[in-house]
Structure formats: C-alpha cells, structure tokens
Amino acid sequence: MMDVLVVDDDFHVAEINAAYVAKTSGFRVVGTAHTALQAMQMLDNRHVDLLLLDHYLPDRSGLELVRGLRQRGIRCDVIMVTAAQDVDIVEAALRYGVLHYLVKPFTFDGLRARLESYAELRRTLRDASGGSWRGQQQIDRIFGTVRTPADAPAPPAKGWARPTEDLICHVINQAQVPLSAQEVAARAGISRSTAHRYLRHLQDNGSLQLSLRYGDAGRPEHRYAPAPQRGQDR
Template sequence: MIKVLIVEDDPMVAEFNKRYLKEIKGFSLSGIVHKVKDAKEFLEKERVNLILLDVYMPGMNGLELLHYIRERKMAVDVILITAAADREKIQTALRLGAVDYLIKPFEFERFSQAMERYKDKTALFEKKQVFKQEDLDEGILQGDQSPSREMTQTLPKGLTNSTLQIIINVIKSKDGTLFSTDEIAESTYISRVSVRKYLKYLTQLGVLEESLTYGIGRPVYFYTLKKDKLNQVSMYL
C-alpha cells in the first residue's frame, strides 16, 4: 500500500481529499495535518510515500515544506493540490520535483488520474532495477502527458476505471430503483456533468435503461439498472 499524508489547512478540503483517496485502491491514509510545522513533525516520526500538499497555509507555505523535504533528501513524493495557479509557484513546485499539480477546484477524475499515474510509476519502479529507454518513455516520462494506456484502451476519452467503479457501486446500492443524475452526483461527490457522461455511456452499453420525465422546470432523465447486463462493464472494473 502507498502511504499518504494530507497537508491541507482547510478541514473541508482535507476531508474531500480523504474521501477521494479512499475510493482508489492501493493507497492508505497515514494522517492529515493542517500546518507545515505539523507536517515536519509527522515526517520525523512516520514514513510516508506520498504527500498531497497545499501551498497556502498559515505560517510556512507548502513550497517551503517541499524545499525542506528536498534539502533533507527525504524519500517521499509530492503532489500539489492548491489554488495557487501562478506561473512562479507552479514552476517552483515542478523544479522541486512535484510529480503532479492539481489546481483547485478540480474534478474527482483529475484526482483519480493523478493517483493512478503515481501508482503505475511506483509499481514499475518496484518491478525493475534497470530500465530500457522504452520503459521510461512508456511507463514514466510519457505518463505525465496522457492517461495510462490501460485507461485509453478500455474506456472512451475522459472516462476512468476508478470513477466508473465508484458510480457502479452507488448504482448497485439503488437495488433496481429509479435514480437520477443528481442523486448519483450527491452520493459520489462527482460533478453532475461528469456523472452524466458515465450514465450516458452505461446506457449505450445497455447496462442502464433511460427514461425522460417532464414536470415543473427542466425535464429529468431517470435510469434503471439492468443487472443481467453488468457483465458489459466487468472488464473495466
């Protein structure tokens, strides 16, 4: 398991990151701290593999923590999750070895993509001692520009296996009753627009049956799960 420390001063954002992380296999949460000072103390006591790091925090900021980690040659990777969107901070983070940079607000899909990429790279480093150029090009270097090859081969562009799994789990919990896009979005903390894409795809596969209901305001699409068709998505999960 990849051990993760969340360094985020906003308790609500920290909780969302915690929930998102819980939905992705292969990761375990080691702790949550709200200040750089507390993060330093945590790292002195506990070994973690990955830090999900905010920039703007009281006292020292996240980039100062990243400097601290690199100066001490700590064997820990960092993904920035922050509202800091200016060129200087982004360049500084990347020059200090941040493996990814997520700008708030972001969708779960982007979070999932970052974590899956990191997990794939970690697995590759654990598997090999010596690399060929094609190993680096396909598994490490090119991973920063595009979704993993597994994702692009199995699902349409913009959809990810981990998000599909989350949505399928919630749909199964409906136990055959009608549900709407809004209901799935509220249960998964995924945007309505993104959920709609997955429901449309599942409808195309025949896994869901779609119906349109007219009432007060805009028409609403409702869906029903066809349990006997779930095998259509089993290869993606």
C-alpha cells in the same frame, strides 16, 4: 498499499481530499495536517509515500515545505492540490520535483487520475529495479507514467482529419524501412507540411517512433516507423 499524508489548512477540504484518496484502490490515508510544521513532524515520525499538498499554509508555503523535505533528505513524492496558479509557483513546483499539480476546485475523477498515474509510475520503477531495464524505451515509459489522459497530445487542430491520419499510418505500416516526411508525403499524395504535422502528432501520442539518419553534412533527417508494441523487443 501506498501511504498518503494529506496537507491542507482547511479542515473540511482536508477531509474531502482524504476521502477521495481512501476511495482510490491501492492508497490509504495515514494522516492529515493543517500546517507545514504538523506535516514535517508527521514525516519525521513515520514513512509516507506521497504528500497531497496545498500551497497556501498558515506558517509557510507548501513549496517551502517541499524544499525543506529535500534539504533534509526526506524521500516523499508530492502532488500539489492548490488554488495557486501563478507561473512562478508552478515553475518552482517543477524544479522541486512535484509530480502533478492539480488546481482547486477539482473532481474526484481528476484526483483519481493523478493517483493512478502515480501508482503506475511506482510499478514501472519497481519493475525496472527488478532487472527488466531496457534503456531509453524503459526511461520513456517511466516519464510517460506521470501523464494523465487529460495530458494526452491533442490532434493537429488546423485541418485535422481522421482519414488523413489513417492514410499516413497505413503508409508507415506498409513500408519496410523508416520513412522521412517527404517520402510519406509522396506515397500518401499530400503536402510535406501536412505530412510533417501529422507525423509529429503520431510520434507524440506514441503511435510512431522517431529515428535520425545522419548524412555527410547538414541537419539529421527525421525518419518515422511504427512504434513497437508494449512487451515487444526492438
């Protein structure tokens, strides 16, 4: 069970957010705060896994609170839930290690997706610390868990077609070795630019894995192969 502190200056909004958290399996609300000072006092006196934090607080901003936590060595993960959409604020949130940034107003499903991805992150980190570390593959999985379904890569917009994607996957799966974009294009009977666009999309969504082959000179050649199935050794 993960302990959550809800911080919002609006009492009604804090109650709603707390109710959303309580409805999500694996999470419990251990308190609500309406100022940065109240939140800091609660964090000083009890363990909190996750801070559900608004940016606009009456005494100091949410990100100022996060900066104070980091300076004091308080280890608490943060999901921002705020109406603030300024690029500078979003950039600062990234720099302070905020895991998710959810813009108000949002639905229960929107918050639940972020909470569930956070729970998956914690499970993945726990598994890794238990001795199942697998290098880059494990690191990629850890970073991938902070993405939600809404963050999944979109298909290529211009001229995208499912049959072409299926054809490229078939070509890659039938090959005995990783293929370059040029080789995929030749075998599929499509242009190299089209092959490259689809290959990048398939790599982004985890269907393919990228490797580099270095020649005597020039840039390394990108080569693509089917991504290993989860739990399958390389």
